[in-house]
Amino acid sequence: MAKRVIWSLQAHINRKEILQYWNERNKSNHYSRKLNEIIENSITQISIFPKIGIPTDFENVRCKTLKDYRIFYKVDSNSISILSIWDCRRNPDKIEKLL
Numbered sequence: 001m002a003k004r005v006i007w008s009l010q011a012h013i014n015r016k017e018i019l020q021y022w023n024e025r026n027k028s029n030h031y032s033r034k035l036n037e038i039i040e041n042s043i044t045q046i047s048i049f050p051k052i053g054i055p056t057d058f059e060n061v062r063c064k065t066l067k068d069y070r071i072f073y074k075v076d077s078n079s080i081s082i083l084s085i086w087d088c089r090r091n092p093d094k095i096e097k098l099l
Contacts, residue, residue, distance in 0.1 A: 015039060062074075
């Protein structure tokens, strides 16, 4: 059974910024829509199979990689909290501040 998914404010902001970046860069929303669909499909997979992601150094926090991005999420007994969507091309030292 799929767990309930809760999006953090940070994750909402991350997704919006990523999609907005691609809209502006490509002067089209075609790639952004495709990327958003990939994100949504990954979140669905996570909700059904919470252990699909790689464990991190943070307690109960896992990470699922898709393309150049990582979805960081926390697994609780009956829900999944999406903490952040991270662009892997950014400075990795900054991710600790988001988690």
